[in-house]
Amino acid sequence: MTDKLITANHLGDGLVVFLTAEGGWSYKLADARVIADAELEPALALAKAQHEAGIVVDPYEIEATVVGGIPVPVRLRERIRAAGGPTVTYGEAEIAERAATLKHAG
Amino acid sequence: MYRYDEFDHEFVTARVAQFRDQVGRRVSGELTEDQFKPLRLMNGVYLQLHAYMLRVAVPYGTLNSEQMRMLAHVARKYDRGYGHFTTRQNIQYNWPKLSEIPDALAELASVEMHAIQTSGNCIRNVTADHFAGAAEDEVADPRPYAEILRQWSSLHPEFVFLPRKFKVAVTGAERDRAAIQVHDIGLHLKKDAEGRLGFAVYIGGGQGRTPMVAKKIRDFLPEEDLLSYSEAILRVYNLNGRRDNKYKARIKILVHETGADEISRQVEEEWERIRHGALKLPQGEVERIREYFAAPDTLTALPPSPVLAIERARDPEFDAWVERNTHPHRIPGHVSVTISLKPIGGTPGDATADQMDVVADLAKRLAFDEIRVSHEQNLILPHVAKRDLKAIYDELVVAGLATANAGLVTDIIACPGLDYCALANARSIPVAQRISQRFGDMARQRDIGDLKIKISGCINACGHHHVGHIGILGVEKKGEEFYQISLGGSGDEHSSIGEIIGRGFSTEEIVDAIETVVDTYIAKRESHDETFLAAYRRLGQAPFKEALYGQA
Numbered sequence: 001m002t003d004k005l006i007t008a009n010h011l012g013d014g015l016v017v018f019l020t021a022e023g024g025w026s027y028k029l030a031d032a033r034v035i036a037d038a039e040l041e042p043a044l045a046l047a048k049a050q051h052e053a054g055i056v057v058d059p060y061e062i063e064a065t066v067v068g069g070i071p072v073p074v075r076l077r078e079r080i081r082a083a084g085g086p087t088v089t090y091g092e093a094e095i096a097e098r099a100a101t102l103k104h105a106g
Numbered sequence: 107m108y109r110y111d112e113f114d115h116e117f118v119t120a121r122v123a124q125f126r127d128q129v130g131r132r133v134s135g136e137l138t139e140d141q142f143k144p145l146r147l148m149n150g151v152y153l154q155l156h157a158y159m160l161r162v163a164v165p166y167g168t169l170n171s172e173q174m175r176m177l178a179h180v181a182r183k184y185d186r187g188y189g190h191f192t193t194r195q196n197i198q199y200n201w202p203k204l205s206e207i208p209d210a211l212a213e214l215a216s217v218e219m220h221a222i223q224t225s226g227n228c229i230r231n232v233t234a235d236h237f238a239g240a241a242e243d244e245v246a247d248p249r250p251y252a253e254i255l256r257q258w259s260s261l262h263p264e265f266v267f268l269p270r271k272f273k274v275a276v277t278g279a280e281r282d283r284a285a286i287q288v289h290d291i292g293l294h295l296k297k298d299a300e301g302r303l304g305f306a307v308y309i310g311g312g313q314g315r316t317p318m319v320a321k322k323i324r325d326f327l328p329e330e331d332l333l334s335y336s337e338a339i340l341r342v343y344n345l346n347g348r349r350d351n352k353y354k355a356r357i358k359i360l361v362h363e364t365g366a367d368e369i370s371r372q373v374e375e376e377w378e379r380i381r382h383g384a385l386k387l388p389q390g391e392v393e394r395i396r397e398y399f400a401a402p403d404t405l406t407a408l409p410p411s412p413v414l415a416i417e418r419a420r421d422p423e424f425d426a427w428v429e430r431n432t433h434p435h436r437i438p439g440h441v442s443v444t445i446s447l448k449p450i451g452g453t454p455g456d457a458t459a460d461q462m463d464v465v466a467d468l469a470k471r472l473a474f475d476e477i478r479v480s481h482e483q484n485l486i487l488p489h490v491a492k493r494d495l496k497a498i499y500d501e502l503v504v505a506g507l508a509t510a511n512a513g514l515v516t517d518i519i520a521c522p523g524l525d526y527c528a529l530a531n532a533r534s535i536p537v538a539q540r541i542s543q544r545f546g547d548m549a550r551q552r553d554i555g556d557l558k559i560k561i562s563g564c565i566n567a568c569g570h571h572h573v574g575h576i577g578i579l580g581v582e583k584k585g586e587e588f589y590q591i592s593l594g595g596s597g598d599e600h601s602s603i604g605e606i607i608g609r610g611f612s613t614e615e616i617v618d619a620i621e622t623v624v625d626t627y628i629a630k631r632e633s634h635d636e637t638f639l640a641a642y643r644r645l646g647q648a649p650f651k652e653a654l655y656g657q658a
Contacts (some may be wrong), residue, residue: 012133013203014158054135057153075585077524077531081155086525088535090200091188091458095506098451 002063004035005071006047007081008056016081017056019047025056029082034064034071107168107476108253108398110218117260118215121222125149126208133205148228150221151207155528160184160199160207161224162214166234166252166276167195167479167486169219171470174477176217178462184210189462191447191455193519193570194273195233195479196224200526222260227268229259229340233275235283236480239399240442240488242434246303248278248295250396251332254387258333265340269347270355272340273312285481285597287311287320288573290357291339296326303329309339309369310361313567317603318358321366323373329392331377334385338377342369401437401489402474408439411493424499426548427510432495439492443473445485445502446509446517450546451539454520455483464505468498482558483519484512514551515559515624516542519570523563523580524587530563532580532587537561540617545624554624557638560595573597575639576623577604578616589616593623593650594642607647608655619654626653 006019010027017025018032023046026032035043040061047059062078064071073079080087089097110118125145132142146152150161162177169177177197181189184206185199192198202210214220223230232252239247255274259265265272275289286292292308305327311320327335343357346364361369418425432441445465447455457465465485469477472494478486490498502508511517518541521527523534538561545551560574564581571577577592588610595604611619624638630649631641642650 009153009157012205014153014156014201016156051139054133054138057139076582076587077155080524080533085156086535087533088453088525088539090453090456091186092460094188094453094456095458098449098506101451 002065002074003071004037004040004043004061005032005064005073006035006043006059006061007032007078008047008051008059011054011057014057016084018082019043019059025050027084029073030070032064032071034066035061107170108165108249108395114218118218118220118222121149121220122208122211122215125211129204129208144226147225148222149207149211150224151202151204152225153528154200154526155524155530156526157201158204158207159526160202160210160221161192162197162199162219162221163224163231164195164197164219164479165256166232166238166249167236167481168234168238168249169477169479170475171466171477173217173219174462174466174469176214176219178459178466180210180213181459181462183213187460188456188458190453190522191457191479191483191485193481193483193521193568194231195236195481196231197479198522200522227270227272228266229255229262229268229272229274232256232259233273233284233289233481235277235279236478236482236486237283237433237442237488238278238478239401240433240435240440241279241283242436243281244279244436245296246278247396247399248276248284248293249399250392251293251295251305251329252276253395253398254332254392255336258336258385265344268340268344269349270352272343272357274336280599282597282599282601285570285573285601287599287601288313288317288570288597289320290343291336292320293332298326305329305332307335307339309373310358310366311601312356312358313570313572314356315353315565315567316356316359316362317567317572318362319601319603320358321361321370323366323370330387330389331381332387334381334383335373335377337385338373338380341376342372346372405437405440405474405489407437408491408493411439414492414495417496423510424496426552427499427508428495430510430514430552431512432490435489437489441490441492441495443487443490443495443498444480444512445487445507446511447484447507448511448517448542449506449509450511450516451543453535454518454538457485461505461507464501464507468501472498482517484517510548511551513556513558515545515554515557516551517558518542519558519560519574521562521569523561523569527563527568529566530580531565531582532563532589534561534563534569534578534580537578537580537589537613537616541620544617544621553634554628555634555637557624558596559620570597571595572603573601574604575642576620578620581610583610587613589613591616591619591623591654593647594639596639605647607651622653623650626650
């Protein structure tokens with residue numbers, strides 16, 4: 001049986017957040033409250049209330065497995081979300097990475 | 107280029123103020139997400155996988171250096187120092203904060219830019235040939251008509267809540283570089299036997315989950331009837347398009363289900379009713395708009411430059427770049443330059459703020475202050491004197507913008523995919539990067555020749571995979587990314603939808619599979635001059651299927 005996490009996007013900055021054990025929200029996956037099936041309904045109700053209160057947008061539950069004390073989302077989509085950004089480097093970092101590769105190759 | 111009049115200024119400024127108020131009310135809790143969502147979408151604001159996304163319109167892909175500098179400024183101040191140029195000639199910012207978006211829009215409005223109608227079920231940004239006003243083979247510049255359509259369609263009260271989004275593309279040459287046959291309306295600007303300007307009108311093309319090549323419903327529509335005829339098409343669609351099913355709501359489904367002949371009859375009937383009314387284009391007004399797009403007075407014919415030949419002979423990389431990344435210009439001594447946003451192994455369509463500034467600076471100093479965004483996710487300097495090519499090239503090299511791959515196998519279109527997009531099922535960017543690296547050797551790319559690879563991370567087909575010579579569609583299968591290959595698609599004047607070749611490939615297999623397809627083409631082509639697409643059309647699926655999957 002897998003555990004559940006509740007995730008959403010923060011209203012103000014749009015970034016991915018997770019419901020924490022304290023009933024707040026964190027940008028860090030490691031802070032996410034791991035929720036057993038039986039506890040899911042009240043947790044979702046809390047998250048929904050936070051949506052209504054204009055703190056987060058569109059909360060929903062995702063499946064996760066706990067590995068070494070850290071929850072890891074089951075679906076790739078959610079793993080990418082949880083990482084807080086794309087799986088590729090972007091912007092100036094991408095330019096720098098390519099320059100380093102070329103230098104290495106040269 | 108077109109300059110805002112008083113009405114445009116007021117309209118855009120008022121919209122920014124209105125949206126600022128809406129954002130304020132959302133943040134204060136006065137508006138719910140359900141109430142706010144349609145309002146933010148009307149202003150180009152999506153909520154994506156990681157953050158909000160702001161899509162800014164670049165009408166018909168045309169902008170000047172001041173506007174490009176502003177795009178760079180917005181990238182720096184409100185985002186993470188870069189932007190993504192899209193297949194609809196727009197730019198997307200991936201990380202804006204909701205509360206700061208009104209400020210970004212206010213700054214954009216100061217250079218006559220906005221995000222209106224870049225989302226929602228309305229008439230979207232009208233796209234055009236990126237070489238418009240410059241190409242040697244052009245009958246006339248399509249952008250004045252794109253601008254007329256923009257003015258007509260902006261907040262057109264009847265067409266603000268269409269069954270689904272609606273996309274119009276215009277080309278002014280026989281060679282279609284705007285993919286008009288895969289748009290809801292495609293307009294091909296041409297001249298009739300008497301030399302009058304008008305349009306061949308195509309409707310019902312599109313990609314997405316049900317790809318269709320458009321049907322030509324009129325071979326020649328006089329220029330003056332552009333708006334009345336467009337209004338007739340939109341009215342027939344708005345009344346009869348399906349609203350019961352989002353996936354069947356585009357005009358292509360209506361055309362397909364009703365039949366092109368019957369739709370054409372309905373459009374003509376409606377048009378007869380309104381064609382002599384207020385929408386008839388006054389010639390003076392067409393001329394007035396055309397003036398905005400007139401080439402600069404200083405753009406005049408130049409004698410052949412002996413210097414260019416010497417520079418090309420001296421520098422083989424420059425020579426290769428001139429060969430691939432320049433396009434014939436109607437004014438002797440000039441070319442249009444493609445600035446590739448497809449560095450080997452890079453993210454297709456991305457540009458950093460610094461790179462945008464470099465392009466703006468080059469446009470200002472050496473390219474008549476004009477820049478274009480191509481639907482192939484590159485930037486264009488439409489007017490460049492051949493004698494200035496080396497100077498431009500040298501600066502592009504420093505900025506990492508001189509990849510000599512326009513139209514080659516590494517000039518890949520890719521949607522943001524699962525790295526950014528909330529709708530995607532699979533990643534596009536890493537696949538594009540790996541294919542680009544595999545074929546990175548320039549000599550090999552040139553040997554392969556013209557070949558368009560297009561990648562979408564879901565069935566919505568933002569990466570145009572249906573019209574890729576090689577199309578790649580990412581899907582999710584049992585929690586894993588899989589990639590389906592289609593071959594033989596094309597988005598030009600001989601448009602075709604690619605055919606799925608067989609079962610999909612895993613992330614690990616897909617690049618090898620693409621190489622197998624390319625190698626099969628190389629082995630089977632009649633000569634170096636037979637392109638991939640021509641060879642595929644001659645050979646059919648069989649040899650590629652056999653190479654990929656073995657004997658049946």
